[in-house]
Amino acid sequence: MSTAGYGARPTEPTEAPAVRDMTIVADPTHRRHDPPYDLDAGQRRAPRHERAERVDRIEQHLHELGWLITDAVPSGNDPLTAVHDPDLVRFLRDGYDAWRRAGGAEVMIPDTHPSPRWARGGRRSRSLIAELGWWCFDTATPLVEGSYAAARAAVDVAVTAADAVASGTALAYALVRPPGHHAGPDYLGGFCLFNPAAVAARRLSEGGRVAVLDVDVHHGNGTQDVFWRDPQVAYVSLHADPDHQFPFYSGFADEVGEGPGRGSTHNLPLAPGSGDDTYLAALEQAAEVVDAFDPTVLVVSAGLDLAADDPVGQLAVSDDGLEAVGRTIAALDRPTLVVQEGGYAVDRLAEQVTRFLDGVRTG
Ligand SMILES: [Zn+2]
Secondary structure (H helix, E strand, O other): OOOOOOOOOOOOOOOOOOOOOOEEEEOHHHHHOOOOOEEEOOEEEOOOOOOHHHHHHHHHHHHHOOOOEEEOOOOOOHHHHOOOOHHHHHHHHHHHHHHHHOOOOOOEOOOOOOOOOOOOOOOOOOOHHHHHHHHEOOOOOOEOOOHHHHHHHHHHHHHHHHHHHHOOOOEEEEOOOOOOOOOEOOEEEOOEOOOHHHHHHHHHHHHOOEEEEEOOOOOOHHHHHHOOOOOOEEEEEEEEOOOOOOOOOOOOOOOOOOHHHOOOEEEEEEOOOOOHHHHHHHHHHHHHHHHHHOOOEEEEEEOHHHEOOOOOOOOOEOHHHHHHHHHHHHHOOOOEEEEEOOOOOOOOHHHHHHHHHHHHHHO
């Protein structure tokens, strides 16, 4: 763990910088969602990027560094349905098993998505595969037997960590998968089933204003949609320009929220290839927005796919840059919940997460 080199603070010349303790929550149920393939740009892709090994390696690394990992507490339906349509929750709970009983394949991937331009687009199909196409916006989010259990466990992890922060813990890390920030109030996609960061943010917003700072390389369209009209929760995202990077249709700078939430959504799209200097300058802008919103709690959607060696992301932030991102977050000096999102350089991810968390802890 790198804690050297930050120097003493001018006002406290004899003291080292304070290092924040950290509560870490995880749950092995995530392993039950590990589809053997998905479809990417027309290609069957295996092994897929979003797989159980990602989180297992992070957890193992943190364990070896001496961190205690806390188990999640079941959170029930209320926090989940405070964000997601109960019909979506029911479909994810029951749809796959019904599909298998009807003779469906082991991997459930939708092939029909109703166009929003259809005149009678509000009618849901009685076909299970077509209903999945109603809820799911892409082919990268297959369902398998344990998908619902894994997605529920991810929400439990985030809620458990959020409750620790609400109870006075200065820093908590929810080590979840599948990730969540592409999942919206009534849809899933982009590897995401439910949205743990959004569930946590809504729950924490019962105690005051919450800012969600999303550093994943992809725009968090789902989180943005959850809080689009909510003045209590700001959504601030840095991501690769959606003209070039998934989710393509969301994350442009002119998307600012609506109604009472107008002005509390901020998008900072960055050109593909942007490195540390460009990224950290934009992050300073984002930090000023967060500071001006003056949240009681900060939720960080921590996708480490902003890293230069990520196989999916189009940005180029170095390991030193990841730690600097963490330090900028620490400088906001708010109780902070870090929720794992993307990050697909499986061989490097544990080290990337550690560098990032070092920055958040040490400031
Ligand atoms: Zn991502």
